[in-house]
Amino acid sequence: ADGARVPALVVGTGYGGSVAALRLAQAGVDVHMIEMGMAWDTPGSDGKIFCNTTSPDQRSYWLRTRTKAPLNFFLGFPIDRDISRYTGILDAEEFGGITVYQGRGVGGGSLVNGGMAVTPKRENFAAILPSVNADEMYNTYYPRANAGLGVGTIDPAWFDSTACYQYSRVGRKQAQRSGFPFVFVPDVYDWDYMKQEAAGTVTKSALAGEILYGNNHGKKSLQKTYIAQAKATGRVTVSALHQVTSVSPAAGGGYTVVIDQLNTTGGVATTKTVTADRVFFAAGSVGTSKLLVRLKATGALPNLNNEIGKGWGDNGNVMCGRANHLWDPTGSLQSTIPCSGIDNWDAGGAFAEVAPIPTGIETYASLYLSITKNPNRAQFTWNAATGKVDLNWQLAWKQPSIDMAKTIFDKINSKEGTIYRTDLFGVYKVWNDTLTYHPLGGAVLNKATDNYGRLTAYPGLYVIDGSLIPGNTSVNPFVTITALAERNIEKIIATDL
Numbered sequence: 001a002d003g004a005r006v007p008a009l010v011v012g013t014g015y016g017g018s019v020a021a022l023r024l025a026q027a028g029v030d031v032h033m034i035e036m037g038m039a040w041d042t043p044g045s046d047g048k049i050f051c052n053t054t055s056p057d058q059r060s061y062w063l064r065t066r067t068k069a070p071l072n073f074f075l076g077f078p079i080d081r082d083i084s085r086y087t088g089i090l091d092a093e094e095f096g097g098i099t100v101y102q103g104r105g106v107g108g109g110s111l112v113n114g115g116m117a118v119t120p121k122r123e124n125f126a127a128i129l130p131s132v133n134a135d136e137m138y139n140t141y142y143p144r145a146n147a148g149l150g151v152g153t154i155d156p157a158w159f160d161s162t163a164c165y166q167y168s169r170v171g172r173k174q175a176q177r178s179g180f181p182f183v184f185v186p187d188v189y190d191w192d193y194m195k196q197e198a199a200g201t202v203t204k205s206a207l208a209g210e211i212l213y214g215n216n217h218g219k220k221s222l223q224k225t226y227i228a229q230a231k232a233t234g235r236v237t238v239s240a241l242h243q244v245t246s247v248s249p250a251a252g253g254g255y256t257v258v259i260d261q262l263n264t265t266g267g268v269a270t271t272k273t274v275t276a277d278r279v280f281f282a283a284g285s286v287g288t289s290k291l292l293v294r295l296k297a298t299g300a301l302p303n304l305n306n307e308i309g310k311g312w313g314d315n316g317n318v319m320c321g322r323a324n325h326l327w328d329p330t331g332s333l334q335s336t337i338p339c340s341g342i343d344n345w346d347a348g349g350a351f352a353e354v355a356p357i358p359t360g361i362e363t364y365a366s367l368y369l370s371i372t373k374n375p376n377r378a379q380f381t382w383n384a385a386t387g388k389v390d391l392n393w394q395l396a397w398k399q400p401s402i403d404m405a406k407t408i409f410d411k412i413n414s415k416e417g418t419i420y421r422t423d424l425f426g427v428y429k430v431w432n433d434t435l436t437y438h439p440l441g442g443a444v445l446n447k448a449t450d451n452y453g454r455l456t457a458y459p460g461l462y463v464i465d466g467s468l469i470p471g472n473t474s475v476n477p478f479v480t481i482t483a484l485a486e487r488n489i490e491k492i493i494a495t496d497l
């Protein structure tokens, strides 16, 4: 409520924020979580909380009047459609050279993502977080994160027989014929539930095309794991449709936090001010970076150091599709939950997820989201003229990602006698090089913060989300974000409270 004083305020309800809230509450601290997106706990007029990927309505996008689907063309025809402006679940946030997709709502990215829960190979960890003790991460914090998130793996026998992973089996066959390691990728989707979907005994979600705009069943989003546990302590409250706009030192100690309560068309219904002894920035890489860069530049937190806003990367994301021969159909029924990847990280700098195209019809296409060792890093800066935060990413900076992904797909195409699809992202466009699902960095650990996420110029202010990670995790990022948050909050609880 307006004027309240809270011991701990968490900005954002994604992975970092949920870990912080749970562990603080378990340590006896009352926590208030502030989330700009909706609660996503109430069904719409169709009886469902989330809308389907194939029939997006106002629930699909954050304050847009037209959808902006990552796979935006089919057979050369655009598939985006008009929707009404609403505080929907997926934000396609546009910067100069890149569109950054993010989840909006209680649960953050866990509401919209594929649930792929990948722990990086240990030999790659030193390049991901150089100042962090790898033994501690692999012995304690990665296992803790995997347990907290409910990570599981597909039953290999079921994988081999089910129609809904034919597309992955085609991916495996072709990867292996070209000599690439094929790996199963763990996920937080309930694999037993998916088996029951295939058997027709439960309501379908992954097998009904649900993913980008939310899964109504089966996926263990943060609402079902960390946030549910946090709420069960009785010490955590969550305010949805509330956006933090300012944090500054309060006269009597602690921090003054200004919060806009939003209505569902994005307008400000009312503005509230609370005082918090501690503030945890968990608004995601883009959200936290934008807040901190603006608060430093506009004088609310002038003593933040000069690393704020730096070290942002796209986890090397790039997408492409391949056209298979007529004797290699990928299946009309495709689970939206990817379960496999092609690992050419060491030799070619690319790890490619075998991704679904859940259209319900046979496409003969294989789709891949590659994570690559792209070295380019961008910076967020305050633009006083527009009153916004800019990101200086350049479209051309994706070229290294394309080159690395080609180390896999040029070889597969040549071995199979196949070609790239040119009709999935535009007219005659092979590479989707204009987006990322995996924003990372902007308040890098041990640079913008100390080695545990403390903003040391301001005791009681912390960063605890993907902005701590300097641009790349070599695999999908949320397990690493969660594990790092587990490590940092344990230290903070032990030494700062």
Ligand code: FDA
Residues within 6 Å of the ligand: 011, 012, 013, 014, 015, 016, 017, 034, 035, 036, 037, 101, 102, 103, 104, 105, 106, 107, 108, 109, 110, 112, 113, 114, 115, 116, 117, 118, 212, 242, 243, 244, 245, 282, 283, 284, 285, 287, 288, 291, 437, 438, 439, 464, 465, 466, 467, 476, 477, 478, 479, 481
């Ligand atoms: P996260 O973005 O999760 O949460 C931040 C929260 O803060 C959001 O809910 C936001 O609305 C809120 N917020 C922002 N500013 C605020 C403000 N000023 N006030 C209040 N609230 C504010 N990763 C992976 O490992 N496996 C996968 O399969 C996928 N797949 C995938 C698909 C798609 C479509 C997307 C968009 C993303 C993925 N990801 C993924 C990426 C993964 O979801 C992402 O890395 C994490 O959600 C990031 O976690 P954070 O805790 O950093 O922030």
